[in-house]
Amino acid sequence: MEKLNGKVVLLTGGSRGMGPIIAEALAKRGAVLALAARSQRGLDDVATHLREFGAKALAMPIDLRQSAQREQLVADVQREYGRIDVLINNAGLETEGPFTELPWTSIQETIEVNLVAPMALTRLVLPGMLERKAGHIVNIASIAAKSGAPYAATYSGTKAGLAEWTRALRLELANTGVQFSTIFPGYVREVGMFAKFGVQPPWLVGSCAPSQVAKAVVQVIEKNRREKIVNSRPLRYSFVANELSPTFGDWLMRISGLVDFQRRKVGKRGG
Numbered sequence: 001m002e003k004l005n006g007k008v009v010l011l012t013g014g015s016r017g018m019g020p021i022i023a024e025a026l027a028k029r030g031a032v033l034a035l036a037a038r039s040q041r042g043l044d045d046v047a048t049h050l051r052e053f054g055a056k057a058l059a060m061p062i063d064l065r066q067s068a069q070r071e072q073l074v075a076d077v078q079r080e081y082g083r084i085d086v087l088i089n090n091a092g093l094e095t096e097g098p099f100t101e102l103p104w105t106s107i108q109e110t111i112e113v114n115l116v117a118p119m120a121l122t123r124l125v126l127p128g129m130l131e132r133k134a135g136h137i138v139n140i141a142s143i144a145a146k147s148g149a150p151y152a153a154t155y156s157g158t159k160a161g162l163a164e165w166t167r168a169l170r171l172e173l174a175n176t177g178v179q180f181s182t183i184f185p186g187y188v189r190e191v192g193m194f195a196k197f198g199v200q201p202p203w204l205v206g207s208c209a210p211s212q213v214a215k216a217v218v219q220v221i222e223k224n225r226r227e228k229i230v231n232s233r234p235l236r237y238s239f240v241a242n243e244l245s246p247t248f249g250d251w252l253m254r255i256s257g258l259v260d261f262q263r264r265k266v267g268k269r270g271g
């Protein structure tokens with residue numbers, strides 16, 4: 001898909017955090033938006049903001065943990081706009097804390113929102129895309145998908161699953177006209193699930209701005225890019241090093257300060 005102008009985009013996690021910033025970047029390229037999340041008020045505020053500069057935007061309240069609501073969401077967007085050209089699985093939950101101390105319900109909820117919902121929504125939008133031989137699925141993973149973040153093991157597992165599932169589907173559905181992209185943001189400053197802690201990640205690990213993630217989303221769609229890591233430090237090299245030697249990879253994670261940082265961050269939350 002070359003251009004976003006006039007394309008119908010279903011964006012999850014549109015009520016707060018990076019979602020509204022991604023939505024604005026897409027709206028500025030002429031996309032027509034359906035914003036999904038639980039908070040009606042958050043969605044309404046974002047949709048109103050987008051409409052102020054002439055964009056078309058619908059607020060679609062939904063709990064992504066509920067299978068029937070996911071089906072209803074896709075049916076409603078298709079009824080309102082006639083089709084879905086782009087699905088962006090951006091909604092996410094972080095469940096941080098020592099793995100054995102987390103309630104099982106939190107772990108299940110994280111898997112449902114971060115992994116099951118993107119799979120389910122993709123399965124619902126794919127028939128239309130395959131029929132039209134056009135469409136794009138963008139999944140927002142995390143650098144935690146590339147090198148597991150301690151004290152965020154479930155989160156890391158869901159993001160790694162999301163990334164490899166996307167890659168597998170891309171290969172399975174090559175030459176169908178449907179594109180698949182994964183974005184791997186580092187710790188995001190200013191808004192979202194990390195910024196709310198008010199802490200700085202270790203220098204060696206780096207971070208990124210939400211506007212850079214939004215720009216990456218636009219780029220992967222307009223230029224058909226498969227994957228994009230968004231981060232101030234070139235972490236790709238440490239991911240490659242980890243593939244070559246997991247022992248060295250674990251050592252790198254410790255000396256970068258990431259393990260201690262994650263432990264302190266969880267402590268700050270009281271987890």
Ligand SMILES: NC(=O)c1ccc[n+]([C@@H]2O[C@H](COP(=O)([O-])OP(=O)(O)OC[C@H]3O[C@@H](n4cnc5c(N)ncnc54)[C@H](OP(=O)(O)O)[C@@H]3O)[C@@H](O)[C@H]2O)c1
Pocket residue numbers: 012013014015016017018019036037038039040042062063064065089090091092093113140141142143184185186187188189191192193194195
């Ligand atoms: N922030 C970071 O540092 C960072 C780094 C790497 C990757 N990411 C990924 O980027 C994405 C966006 O992160 P963010 O920081 O913007 O997160 P955030 O501020 O916590 O926002 C999460 C979004 O997901 C929605 N959501 C959560 N549970 C939901 C549910 N059950 N049903 C429907 N919507 C639900 C929330 O809306 P409601 O509460 O209104 O439902 C909200 O719009 C996530 O996938 C995250 O894993 C974030």
